[in-house]
Amino acid sequence: xxxxxxxxxxxxxxxxxxxxxxxxxxxxxxxxxxxxxxxxxxxxxxxxxxxxxxxxxxxxxxxxxxxxxxxxxxxxxxxxxxxxxxxxxxxxxxxxxxxxxxxxxxxxxxxxxxxxxxxxxxxxxxxxxxxxxxxxxxxxxxxxxxxxxxxxxxxxxxxxxxxxxxxxxxxxxxxxxxxxxxxxxxxxxxxxxxxxxxxxxxxxxxxxxxxxxxxxxxxxxxxxxxxxxxxxxxxxxxxxxxxxxxxx
Amino acid sequence: xxxxxxxxxxxxxxxxxxxxxxxxxxxxxxxxxxxxxxxxxxxxxxxxxxxxxxxxxxxxxxxxxxxxxxxxxxxxxxxxxxxxxxxxxxxxxxxxxxxxxxxxxxxxxxxxxxxxxxxxxxxxxxxxxxxxxxxxxxxxxxxxxxxxxxxxxxxxxxxxxxxxxxxxxxxxx
Numbered sequence: 001x002x003x004x005x006x007x008x009x010x011x012x013x014x015x016x017x018x019x020x021x022x023x024x025x026x027x028x029x030x031x032x033x034x035x036x037x038x039x040x041x042x043x044x045x046x047x048x049x050x051x052x053x054x055x056x057x058x059x060x061x062x063x064x065x066x067x068x069x070x071x072x073x074x075x076x077x078x079x080x081x082x083x084x085x086x087x088x089x090x091x092x093x094x095x096x097x098x099x100x101x102x103x104x105x106x107x108x109x110x111x112x113x114x115x116x117x118x119x120x121x122x123x124x125x126x127x128x129x130x131x132x133x134x135x136x137x138x139x140x141x142x143x144x145x146x147x148x149x150x151x152x153x154x155x156x157x158x159x160x161x162x163x164x165x166x167x168x169x170x171x172x173x174x175x176x177x178x179x180x181x182x183x184x185x186x187x188x189x190x191x192x193x194x195x196x197x198x199x200x201x202x203x204x205x206x207x208x209x210x211x212x213x214x215x216x217x218x219x220x221x222x223x224x225x226x227x228x229x230x231x232x233x234x235x236x237x238x239x240x241x242x243x244x245x246x247x248x
Numbered sequence: 249x250x251x252x253x254x255x256x257x258x259x260x261x262x263x264x265x266x267x268x269x270x271x272x273x274x275x276x277x278x279x280x281x282x283x284x285x286x287x288x289x290x291x292x293x294x295x296x297x298x299x300x301x302x303x304x305x306x307x308x309x310x311x312x313x314x315x316x317x318x319x320x321x322x323x324x325x326x327x328x329x330x331x332x333x334x335x336x337x338x339x340x341x342x343x344x345x346x347x348x349x350x351x352x353x354x355x356x357x358x359x360x361x362x363x364x365x366x367x368x369x370x371x372x373x374x375x376x377x378x379x380x381x382x383x384x385x386x387x388x389x390x391x392x393x394x395x396x397x398x399x400x401x402x403x404x405x406x407x408x409x410x411x412x413x414x415x416x417x418x419x420x421x
Contacts, residue, residue, distance in 0.1 A: 011408040016334045045339045047411040051380045052271040052312030053358035060269035074254030
């Protein structure tokens with residue numbers, strides 16, 4: 001058959017639908033590199049190939065890619081469940097380390113706040129004790145160091161049932177390893193220890209020693225002692241406040 | 249591709265795996281068979297990589313032609329020795345698609361093909377879909393549509409000629 005006779009068969013041939021004898025004739029023309037048939041066939045085959053792209057979309061399963069690549073010796077890294085679990089474990093570990101750090105930080109903060117709260121409670125208790133002494137009847141008080149700029153100055157309050165209190169200024173903080181100790185000096189007897197205290201950096205101090213005070217107390221004194229305190233004064237008194245005989 | 253680098257095959261699959269799978273699945277209507285034939289299609293192209301590169305062939309249309317033949321061959325085997333379908337082996341020559349994608353991407357060609365298909369008369373569009381995707385011979389189509397086989401052949405020829413013209417013209421929007 002001539003190329004002219006085959007001209008209308010190229011499309012059917014490209015579709016695989018050409019009948020005999022046209023099918024064999026076209027094949028023979030193409031085998032012998034017939035230019036007209038090659039050109040006609042080329043024109044016919046392209047829209048047939050393009051038609052393939054009009055098929056309704058369908059997604060291949062992901063395993064198909066791995067399978068294809070494995071068939072040519074390409075093993076792609078497959079991040080399966082073990083890796084996912086490892087990643088999750090690493091994440092958990094990081095979170096644990098992070099939250100452990102945070103927990104420690106919170107614990108330290110909590111400890112600091114509890115310390116502050118304890119200090120404030122102590123201060124509050126001491127203020128209550130001081131207020132009780134100040135406002136109670138029978139409290140005797142006296143100033144000391146007045147008119148002596150270089151010396152500690154202040155006031156003492158003594159109540160026979162509630163305790164003794166000292167408020168002072170110009171009392172520099174005790175050196176390292178040393179501490180101030182307050183004494184109750186009874187008339188004609190040995191000094192009795194009335195608590196240890198430290199002054200603030202500005203030289204002020206307030207010390208309360210709750211509890212009954214010997215009715216015979218004649219004076220309140222302060223000495224500088226070793227930080228463990230002493231049973232009896234071991235240094236000259238820095239403060240001596242002689243109590244008035246009668247109460248307020 | 250020429251060096252048969254596995255990464256090149258991966259790229260080729262990433263680019264054309266979906267349309268190739270969609271075509272084959274539409275023709276064979278069986279997922280497991282479709283997966284086998286997709287693999288066969290890409291491996292066949294892979295094994296002819298040298299020709300492919302030397303002629304700067306358009307990989308998309310060539311892959312679809314190879315894919316269509318693999319699916320058609322499977323359908324023929326299912327129909328048995330009396331099948332009137334034929335596989336057009338010559339359509340798998342990559343040189344037929346040389347420089348086909350120069351200046352026109354595969355995605356654009358697919359868009360043009362879809363648009364050209366919708367612009368065909370209804371009977372021609374139906375005939376071309378029965379031939380391309382349902383793998384019916386003109387005789388089987390004639391029985392299905394109640395038209396003489398000669399009429400079906402005419403419709404198919406006209407449809408493909410119109411599609412080619414429309415695609416070459418770019419199909420005005």
